[in-house]
Amino acid sequence: MAAERALLDVQDLRVSFGEGPRARPALDGVSFSVRPGKTLAIVGESGCGKSLTALSIMRLLPTPPARITGGRILFDRGDGPALDLASADRRTMRRLRGKDIAMIFQEPMTALDPVYPIGDQIGEVLVEHEGLSRKDALARAVELLRLVGVPSPEERARQYPHEFSGGMRQRAVIAIALACEPALLIADEPTTALDVTVQAQVLRLMRDIQQRFASSILFITHDMGVVGQMADEVVVMYLGQVVEEGPVSAVLSRPAHPYSQGLIASIPTLDMPRDRVLQPISGMVPPIGSITTGCRFRTRCPHAMEICRRDPPKVTTPAGNSASCWLVEEST
Amino acid sequence: MFAFLARRTLEFLVVIFGVLTIVFVLQRFSGDPTNLLLPVDAPQEVRTELRHQLGLDRPLPEQYLRFIGRVAVGDLGDSYRFRQPALGLVLERLPATLLLASASLLISLVLALPLGTLAAVYRNTWIDSLATGISLLGQAMPVYWLGLLGILLFSVQWRLLPSMGGGSFAALVLPATTLAVYSAARIMRLTRAAVLDVLHQDFIRLARAKGLGEGKVLVKHALRNASIPIVTIIGLQFGGLLGGAVITETVFAWPGVGRLAVNAVQQRDFPVVQAVTVVIALAFSLINLAVDVLYARLNPRIRLG
Ligand SMILES: Nc1ncnc2c1ncn2[C@@H]1O[C@H](COP(=O)(O)OP(=O)(O)OP(=O)(O)O)[C@@H](O)[C@H]1O
């Protein structure tokens, strides 16, 4: 694992909102790497900084107020040394976006431009990056729609977003992302806004794509339940930090960090009543940036101790996951 | 699209009927027209005879229907002063007013669209503040005051432009610019708001994620979407310009409908006032109808719905 070069290597990424003394850190030293052809999942409750991480990689943070204040985002283009996206210039980023790194967003209902036909919106990427004529791009768009499972793609390509259902729109967005066969696909909660059956279809589609294109996927979700289906590795985030990471099998079966344990305990299972409300972890997520030292999870942790006021060490367990927790050190 | 336009056309007819009804009612309540048409000492028989000729002795509903019938064939009565059909007088001067309003609209758009877009793209910077400041100033200055100021500076002081009359391009510059200031300010504010609103949409982020340059993102996606609300406001402003022309035409002695209306009011030439009202209302409604068609063309949801 160590010998293989990572496609994307995020090192100590820091993002803040605002400037000067009033700046609030939102990502606080996030590190992880995505290997070629593998899927890495980022999990965490709402507001922990998952989208910020994705937008940092794309360099699409809303600046101002958000700003990358530190760290590196190394992207391996396969030729020469890896490129640091955190400091790459606009032009380089523009060429990379949609071509080498593509992103699927959380909200399919509003992700597409209402005034252009779907086919044109897919073709636009090909015109931009592959230099195709509009006609050739449209023909490719139809193929892509077929690929992502949109029925009668010739007709659908001529339709407008309002004529598509949420699931179909998300498929169209996926088609846009796949158009240039990117090396890295970032999917930011691609199914959260969809209803359950459509969710399952879109997830299946994404798994097929992974096999077919052998691209790497950075899969963002707040649902531990889908991590097992989708990912090879998982990163658990809490309040702008990574608290645990490792192979999916290890993290799911033996979560080391109390926060991961809480997330896993709250995965709905088939035998439980449908209408049961899940109470994942006690307490509310504190505002990001409100706790800046020690273990950020200590205010909600069932095992919190005095020592948790100090920054916890990062410890690797025998199973292969590493967690930042004082407790883990004690148990090994 | 058909259903949408059918509904708009119906609304158009309703508005026109509403205007005609108001005109009719005002006509009936503004006193006995025979008082104006006849000398004060005219004998009662002559008065009764004239009332009969004018149909004023018929029941009101019948008068109303006759009135509508006459309007339908373009008869809005004769001007008391000119002894000619009032409608003809108005239509004669309509081109001059349309020219003034169109020139103003053009000036407004040339100023407002780029400024509003710039202000939205560079929001919360000095560019935005400057544009916003200019537009507030533009909205605050009354048209007649601006007009007089323009005449004083450009005609009297510097002798660059004529201050009155029509017919030449130079004569158009001052009144058209004066009239344009207010609508330019309004259109700029709304362009800024519309572009800003679109720039915050998710599909703009997707356009950037596709690797499009900022120029393409702005023109192809942001402006194209913002054009839908902007077209609506432009239509409204054009209607406003027609109304605003009344004052401007008076200040600059522009031979248009506005000046005709002001003179007619002063001389209590009711048929002309009525004809002006009806023609302006008709023009206003037609413009709105045209805007609705354009709006539907720009908006796929309506075009295909
Ligand atoms: N414009 C902003 N100004 C200030 N803080 C912001 C802004 N946008 C986001 N944040 C903060 O950044 C934090 C991380 O947001 P982010 O969108 O990355 O969360 P997330 O993990 O993707 O959550 P979700 O599951 O809801 O999508 C949030 O706690 C939020 O408070």
Ligand SMILES: [Mg+2]
């Ligand atoms: Mg998010």
